[in-house]
Amino acid sequence: MKKIVVACGTGVATSAMVALRVGELLDANGYAGSYELVRCAIDDTPRECADADLLIATTxxxxxxxxxxxxxxxxxxxxxxxxxxxxxxxxxxx
Structure with missing residues (x-):
């Protein structure tokens, strides 16, 4: 299971949009059920990324x-x- 952190300034608006699109991309390419998307504010990324495979951030x-x-x-x-x-x-x- 891959952990993917999606971050934006507050962890609310743009991270939600990006997470939706990334989830669609992954599902369409056969990865459904093999990843976890975690949304957060950019200030929380060092903690959230400690055990993550990828950070996708709008900053x-x-x-x-x-x-x-x-x-x-x-x-x-x-x-x-x-x-x-x-x-x-x-x-x-x-």
Whole structure:
């Protein structure tokens, strides 16, 4: 089971939208049931990412986060989304 942390400024609005789109991506690619999406505020990411496989954030990753990181902004804007999706799927395949 992969733990994926999705973070935004407050852990409410944009993280919910990104988590929805990432969940759809993962389910469509055969990963249903093999991941856990955890939403949080960016300030909580060092704690939440301590045992996570991936951080997807709509801000820069804070200092101290040791898991893989990819920007969640492409899931909001569409720009660069294919690259972000590819990175997430590669992380799931490891």
């Amino acid at each position: 820069i990753a804070p200092v101290g986060v040791t898991c893989e990181y990819v920007s969640g902004v492409p899931f909001l804007t569409g720009r660069g989304r294919a690259d972000a999706e590819r990175f997430i799927l590669e992380t799931m395949a490891r």
